[in-house]
Amino acid sequence: MTATTPTPSPEAEWLRLDRQICFSLHAASRAFNSVYRVILKDLGLTYPQYLVMLVLWEQGDLPVKKLGEHLRLDSGTLSPLLKRLEAAGLVHRERSARDERSVEVRLTQQGAALKERALEVPRRIVSATGFDVDEIRDLKARLDQLTGTLDAAASEEGTN
Template structure:
């Protein structure tokens, strides 16, 4: 016999699965659109940040993308091999590596201008719906970041054990 609480354990009731499925669907659409630019979705995200900031330390780039250096380094290596970015030790701080766009990387931005429009059209949402959804997802991310931080070991009240 099912209780009302059992429904919450169904896959189709999990917000995380809905987000996961939407993310995979987005990746499928992006894959086709970005193929013409010669980029993968993660590489496209790197380029978006660099088109906005032109030059950043690897650490800051990782913060923008929520990626650690172990994930970011191979992406940058492939983008550098493609001639889109250049990595150089910072003249100000030898421990820091700066990432900057090459001329080719700057030029690719013009070709990428059609990507957001094509993605938006693929959703079937109008501009206001997209703006609202993005704002709600940003709120969700903030709330989940706070919850994850609160759940970190050593943060529980004295005497409590997980």
């Protein structure tokens, strides 16, 4: 006796993994992380550490709270990253003189100098995607729009 698989309803087709945009984004993110892992090895950084360094190179000294806001990370996730970056001699953390509850993060001389070596990373990422620069800009704009829309939807759902 053989088992038969029932024909799924049209609605059930939407529950297929290959139909999930969230999974496509997740898979793309994991693929990016794999490429970044190889590229960032020369800099001695992990992908999350690279993101921290990008914000500090762009913004300069920041309180941990502001750094977390830029990266969409909570302090529980950010603190271990900062400890490792500090142990590597790339950042320094110290309590704010104005507010001892706040911890300021600043680049060390070594951390600031690493920026020069990191200039190669975006070019290598563009190459790895197989997209041209305009395609990447368009994709980024769409993803930023998606993020904003989803943030608003999550906020709205939270108030219902």
